[in-house]
Amino acid sequence: MSKTEKTIVFDDYQVLQNLFGNNDNNLKIIEKKNGIKIIARGNSIKISGEQSEVEQTENIIKKLSEITQNKTITEREVKYAVELLKRDEGIDLTDLYSDVLQVxxxxxxxxxxxLGQKLYIEAIKKSDIVFAIGPAGTGKTYLAMVMAVKYLLNKVVNRIILTRPAIEAGEKLGFLPGDMQDKVDPYLRPLYDALYDILGPEKVAQYLEKDIIEVAPLAYMRGRTLDDSFVILDEAQNTTPEQMKMFLTRIGFNSQAVITGDITQVDLPGNKNSGLNQVREILQGIKGIDFVYLSKEDVVRHELVKKIIQAYERHEDRS
Known part of the structure; x- marks a missing residue:
């Protein structure tokens, strides 16, 4: 492979400062991810390395400079942007980062x-039922919750209904004290956590008291018709085929449903078939139903989470 160099000159000092980051940390991230050398001198930077990587890096820096005209960019955002542009060099970062879903x-x-999250949100906007399938840390549940709150506040729906199958993930929780709600709350805790982060504890308490938001185990959905609601079924890999059918046939008029799950983490006892796994074959191709597959490239937790997922994938392939 041939070596080459490229020099980019910046006219706007503020753009340069926002792009480089503290102690040029943003440039160091780009260097590490692309395997090239970047030298910053005054208002210019010189990129050197293999020709294809240098050209790719030039595109990344130019795209990043477009969004740093009006904002500083964090090290995490730089990592996400580099990964996005390596997958799709034509993506418009200004469009991506300017799309604020909710405050x-x-x-x-x-x-x-x-990019996977963008496709996920677009699917929610255009389809009444969306299945989001992917590993932990890809924002499946959180983004569904954000869109549910958005629809509620904009009066697109009148209620938010959040549900999960009450399945133990490996460990036995034993006999829990309290009434029925006290017993199932530990299974639903992650849904409450996301709500608190978006709306705040006081607003969540108000909505729960007025039944505008309902958080309940999947068993509570049987026999109901869910109209004018944004319904989220979380941890759907732990539904049986019968439970999945029951849930999907609850959806009423003017309702939106998002079903999230990770088919690599099924906790059903006795090697039972996952309803989420089966439904992919049954409902594929039906208009108004969308399947979105997120991957390890969409993980937005600690960067070690992505490496953990990759390590498990390699181990499973060997097994």
Whole structure:
């Protein structure tokens, strides 16, 4: 492979400062991810390395400079942007980062972080039933919750209904004290956590009291018709085929349903077939139903999570 060099000159000092980051840390991230050398001098940077990597890096830096005209960019955003552009060099980062889905009660702007997440949100906007399948840390549940809150606040729906199958993940929890709600709350805790992060504890408590938001185990859905609601079924890999059919046939008029799960983490006892796994074959191709597959490239947790997923994939392939 031939070696080459490229020099990029910046006219706007603010763009340069926002792009480089503290102690040029953003440039160091790009160097590491692309396997090239970047030297910053004054208002210019020189990129050197293999020709294909240099050209790719030039594109990444130019795209990043477009979004740093009006904002500083964090090291995490740089990592996401580099991974996005390596997968699709034509993607418009300004469009991606300007699409604020919701502002949390603390004033935090919640936006899309990956290309997979963008496809996920677009699917929710255009389809009444969306299945989001992918590993932990890809934002499946959280983004569904954000869209549910958005639809509620914009009066597109009147209620949010959040449900999960009450399945133990490996360990036996034993006999839990309290009434029925106390017994199932530990299974539903992650749904409450996401709600608190978006709306704040006080607003969540108000909505729960008025039954505008309902958090309940999947068994509570039987026999109901869910109209004017944004319904989220989380951890759907732990539904049986019968439970999945029951849930999907609850969806009523003016309702939206998002079903999330990770088919590599099924906790059903006795090697039972997962309803989420089966439904992919049954409902594929039906208009109004969309399947979105997120991957390890869409993980937005600690960067070690992605490496953990990769390590498990390699181990399973060997097994």
């Amino acid at each position: 949390s009660y603390r004033g935090k702007k919640i936006s899309i972080k990956t």
